[in-house]
Amino acid sequence: MKISDKFSKEQLELLEKNNIDVKDDFNEETLEELEDKVYDKMMGSLDKNQDFTPQALKWERILDIVVDIENNL
Numbered sequence: 545m546k547i548s549d550k551f552s553k554e555q556l557e558l559l560e561k562n563n564i565d566v567k568d569d570f571n572e573e574t575l576e577e578l579e580d581k582v583y584d585k586m587m588g589s590l591d592k593n594q595d596f597t598p599q600a601l602k603w604e605r606i607l608d609i610v611v612d613i614e615n616n617l
Contacts, residue, residue, distance in 0.1 A: 545570055
């Protein structure tokens with residue numbers, strides 16, 4: 545399934561800038577891989593106290609979209 549239309553232009557640019565391609569077809573397994581990549585980016589964007597930064601919040605919104613897609617398969 546194609547999922548790139550689920551993301552905003554800004555989100556697509558962030559994904560592309562981080563070498564995460566969402567233009568291919570996805571299935572349950574590849575969506576899980578995408579979720580892991582986005583989760584890792586989100587966790588890597590936390591500050592030294594493990595609090596959310598503005599960048600981490602952007603990744604969290606992307607992660608929410610991926611999880612929503614997975615839940616609606």
